[in-house]
Amino acid sequence: MRVNVKLFARLRELVGQGELTLDAPGATTVADVWAALVAAHPAADAYARSMSCAVNLNYARMTTTVADGDEVAFLPPVSGGSGAAAR
Amino acid sequence: MTSATAITSAPLSVEAVLRAVEGPGAGAVATFVGLVRDHNVGRKVLWLDYEAYEPLAEKALGIIIAEAEARWAGARMAIHHRTGRLEIGEASVVIAVATPHRADAFAACRYAIERIKQIVPIWKHEHFEGGEVWIEGATADAHDEAAREAALKIACA
Structure with missing residues (x-):
């Protein structure tokens, strides 16, 4: 299966690209896609516990099913708005 | 009528956001403008770069x-968020909310900025004197009810 993976911010920098087509044979869930990404780009593993994910522009879970051609985005913790994110 | 949501690299206009919420039922409008500040946890900030997953960010603003x-009867809200390089003093986010009564306007406005920090896929890259760092806050999950309730609690405190 082939999916389009999108990466942002520091995760994008660690992997070295913001957008890639990933071959993930036998993958059925977001978790499988993440595993394929980490296999190809071990640096991504730094975000294994803190990232969230979206499939085709909907927030998803690691258990969400993916299909060929889907856009799967992995998102580091967000920091929009203004001021320090932490209170 | 301007759009209720925007993710844009152009300078933000408070007027434009206000126009998006105007209507005859409004008795109050609260606005919030987030600015780029020249210091952060002891660092002298030079500028910020905001990166967005634009289509999902726009969708998250809509959510x-x-x-x-x-939550607030009769409320009309608009949120515009800037991306790209922002200098000190520039606006990164503008929120406007019109409601029939003022208490709801303040509460809804506070709710919006708390939720933006939780679920909108935008990242702040801080360039400070001596280095740069990605600022990371909340793990984004629009379906996280506990986070939504926490934002509501802050808004209604």
Whole structure:
């Protein structure tokens, strides 16, 4: 299966690209896609516990099913708005 | 009528956001403008770069507006967020909310900025004197009810 993976911010920098087509044979869930990404780009593993994910522009879970051609985005913790994110 | 949501690299206009919420039922409008500050945890900030997953960010702003308009009767909300390089003093986010009564306007406005920090896929890259760092806050999950309730609690405190 082939999916389009999108990466942002520091995760994008660690992997070295913001957008890639990933071959993930036998993958059925977001978790499988993440595993394929980490296999190809071990640096991504730094975000294994803190990232969230979206499939085709909907927030998803690691258990969400993916299909060929889907856009799967992995998102580091967000920091929009203004001021320090932490209170 | 301007759009209720925007993710844009152009300078933000408070006027434009206000125009998006005007209507005859409004008795109050609260606005919030987030600015780029020249210091952060002891660092001298030079500028910020905001990166967005634009289509999902715009959608997340829409979710926040729908949540607020469902929670506060008669509320109309608009949120514009800037991306790209922002200098000190520039506006990164503008929120406006019109409601029949003022208490709801203040509460809904506070709710919106708390939710933006939780679920909108935008990242701040801080360039400071001596280095740069990605600022990371909340793990984004629009379906996290506990986070939504926490934002509501802050808004209604």
